[in-house]
Amino acid sequence: MRMSRMMCLVVAVCASFSVHAATPVKSAVSMSDVLKASSATDWRALNPDNTLYLELEKGRVVMELAPDFAPRHVENIKKLVRESYFDGLAIVRAQDNYVVQWADPDEKREVNTAQRKLDGEFTVKYNATLPFTRLPDVDGYAPQVGHSNGFAAGRDPKAGTTWLAHCYGALGVARGNENNSGDGTSLYVVTGHAPRQLDRNITVVGRVMQGMELLTSLPRGTGALGFYEKPEQHTRIVAIKVAADLPVAERSQLEVIRTDTPTFQKLVAAQRNRGGDWYKVPAGHIDLCNVPLPVRAVSNKVQ
Amino acid sequence: MRMSRMMCLVVAVCASFSVHAATPVKSAVSMSDVLKASSATDWRALNPDNTLYLELEKGRVVMELAPDFAPRHVENIKKLVRESYFDGLAIVRAQDNYVVQWADPDEKREVNTAQRKLDGEFTVKYNATLPFTRLPDVDGYAPQVGHSNGFAAGRDPKAGTTWLAHCYGALGVARGNENNSGDGTSLYVVTGHAPRQLDRNITVVGRVMQGMELLTSLPRGTGALGFYEKPEQHTRIVAIKVAADLPVAERSQLEVIRTDTPTFQKLVAAQRNRGGDWYKVPAGHIDLCNVPLPVRAVSNKVQ
Numbered sequence: 089m090r091m092s093r094m095m096c097l098v099v100a101v102c103a104s105f106s107v108h109a110a111t112p113v114k115s116a117v118s119m120s121d122v123l124k125a126s127s128a129t130d131w132r133a134l135n136p137d138n139t140l141y142l143e144l145e146k147g148r149v150v151m152e153l154a155p156d157f158a159p160r161h162v163e164n165i166k167k168l169v170r171e172s173y174f175d176g177l178a179i180v181r182a183q184d185n186y187v188v189q190w191a192d193p194d195e196k197r198e199v200n201t202a203q204r205k206l207d208g209e210f211t212v213k214y215n216a217t218l219p220f221t222r223l224p225d226v227d228g229y230a231p232q233v234g235h236s237n238g239f240a241a242g243r244d245p246k247a248g249t250t251w252l253a254h255c256y257g258a259l260g261v262a263r264g265n266e267n268n269s270g271d272g273t274s275l276y277v278v279t280g281h282a283p284r285q286l287d288r289n290i291t292v293v294g295r296v297m298q299g300m301e302l303l304t305s306l307p308r309g310t311g312a313l314g315f316y317e318k319p320e321q322h323t324r325i326v327a328i329k330v331a332a333d334l335p336v337a338e339r340s341q342l343e344v345i346r347t348d349t350p351t352f353q354k355l356v357a358a359q360r361n362r363g364g365d366w367y368k369v370p371a372g373h374i375d376l377c378n379v380p381l382p383v384r385a386v387s388n389k390v391q
Numbered sequence: 392m393r394m395s396r397m398m399c400l401v402v403a404v405c406a407s408f409s410v411h412a413a414t415p416v417k418s419a420v421s422m423s424d425v426l427k428a429s430s431a432t433d434w435r436a437l438n439p440d441n442t443l444y445l446e447l448e449k450g451r452v453v454m455e456l457a458p459d460f461a462p463r464h465v466e467n468i469k470k471l472v473r474e475s476y477f478d479g480l481a482i483v484r485a486q487d488n489y490v491v492q493w494a495d496p497d498e499k500r501e502v503n504t505a506q507r508k509l510d511g512e513f514t515v516k517y518n519a520t521l522p523f524t525r526l527p528d529v530d531g532y533a534p535q536v537g538h539s540n541g542f543a544a545g546r547d548p549k550a551g552t553t554w555l556a557h558c559y560g561a562l563g564v565a566r567g568n569e570n571n572s573g574d575g576t577s578l579y580v581v582t583g584h585a586p587r588q589l590d591r592n593i594t595v596v597g598r599v600m601q602g603m604e605l606l607t608s609l610p611r612g613t614g615a616l617g618f619y620e621k622p623e624q625h626t627r628i629v630a631i632k633v634a635a636d637l638p639v640a641e642r643s644q645l646e647v648i649r650t651d652t653p654t655f656q657k658l659v660a661a662q663r664n665r666g667g668d669w670y671k672v673p674a675g676h677i678d679l680c681n682v683p684l685p686v687r688a689v690s691n692k693v694q
Binding site for chain 2: 226228
């Protein structure tokens with residue numbers, strides 16, 4: 089059994105994967121060229137019902153939730169948001185090259201409509217209706233990697249599972265040692281080199297679409313695991329809101345590149361073997377977490 | 392020729408690489424256990440002659456240079472430092488999830504003993520005397536990856552070349568479009584998910600050993616490529632010094648884990664398949680840039 093699995097890998101590697109096999113050639117077009125040539129249908133608007141705004145005093149962090157991958161947690165987080173659970177809480181942790189995390193620093197706040205115990209959604213079963221644009225590039229952490237509706241994901245055909253990958257900007261649900269100890273009251277965002285060892289071990293619920301710099305430029309916590317040691321070091325959360333609950337004029341009107349289009353394929357190819365005068369040697373490879381997922385602002389007043 | 396290269400890859404993958412082949416098992420020991428059990432000979436002191444201190448108003452960033460990989464640039468940078476070239480200059484760029492960079496914002500400063508043109512040292516030839524502890528984990532960007540004297544590196548046996556990898560904290564020499572347009576007067580540090588596509592395209596001269604948070608927590612520049620738009624947004628460089636030029640009492644006495652020891656192998660194994668109560672599924676893989684390279688402070692007064 090183990091041997092056949094290895095054989096299977098060998099076939100896949102030789103047939104379709106570019107693992108240092110051929111000499112890569114620089115792309116004739118840049119990502120910028122691809123984006124300029126994109127059409128309206130290459131983009132999709134964020135779904136306001138699955139978009140959260142983390143409002144800090146310095147600005148807004150826009151996050152999109154991925155109910156395909158964590159339906160129970162997405163639902164629970166939206167309940168918490170609508171209970172105003174997060175309003176007035178704080179960013180309590182900033183560990184360099186890892187995560188920022190927010191929570192109730194006093195651990196006193198109660199929940200009403202939301203659940204306090206949720207089984208982890210570390211992976212979900214996949215089926216034909218869940219989009220997955222597979223990346224041909226080899227990945228050490230997952231048998232298959234790619235994108236599903238704009239989210240970087242891993243997939244294991246033998247296990248029939250798929251999961252969101254811990255790339256930069258991934259939004260996850262902090263938990264304790266028990267699988268069901270994360271309920272969404274404490275969330276984290278990846279701010280460093282992708283800690284992919286977390287994949288399949290914790291629930292990822294979405295990703296940051298805009299405003300990462302508000303999180304990444306925070307002073308690092310000096311306590312264990314990057315927790316701040318004094319309350320005055322915390323960054324206050326003004327509020328977290330569901331975009332759909334705000335008047336249209338107060339929403340951040342963003343579109344994200346679709347990942348199921350020929351344009352996206354061109355974009356990935358342009359980044360895998362970058363062209364232009366600066367690059368001398370094309371990489372011949374792109375890491376899942378180096379694939380750009382551009383977001384653009386659009387007018388609030390759509391024609 | 393191309394086919395034989397592919398065949399060669401296949402053998403390597405099947406024989407010794409763990410690409411989703413076997414079911415990984417959680418490590419019985421943690422990195423912390425491994426470090427606690429380490430002995431004095433598992434560590435080495437930074438070489439003060441190849442250690443730079445970037446002195447900012449908020450503190451010191453300690454960087455170790457890697458003359459094995461970029462001898463000409465290391466020499467030139469030390470000349471610049473000893474001319475006080477950098478003193479009073481500024482961090483002029485902070486691009487989120489990419490790099491910070493310093494330079495002369497006015498582009499007026501002259502050099503004396505240092506060179507203004509240096510051929511790029513994007514790769515070097517390797518030989519038996521250059522240490523290389525190979526990682527068994529697959530990598531998409533290089534045929535072989537591993538560590539050389541504490542630096543993450545890639546290697547291509549067919550080309551006979553080796554190079555430092557752009558992991559988090561890597562210190563590189565900014566350049567223009569020409570291969571010989573980087574002289575060390577402008578340096579950058581990787582602050583995001585490893586931009587490995589830069590490997591073999593630009594000269595990496597070392598890495599940050601302590602003080603990354605002073606660079607990563609800087610406000611991001613809002614101009615193109617993360618350059619700051621106004622001089623008052625710059626972070627002033629008080630000075631850059633070679634550690635050896637300071638009195639011993641003023642040096643940061645640091646040791647870094649050696650990467651050519653059984654202890655290092657144990658550390659990597661512990662991180663590849665993390666144990667303990669929190670992790671449920673071991674990753675079965677570790678990315679080159681996720682391998683920790685611990686640094687510890689030691690007393691200035693060694694017994």
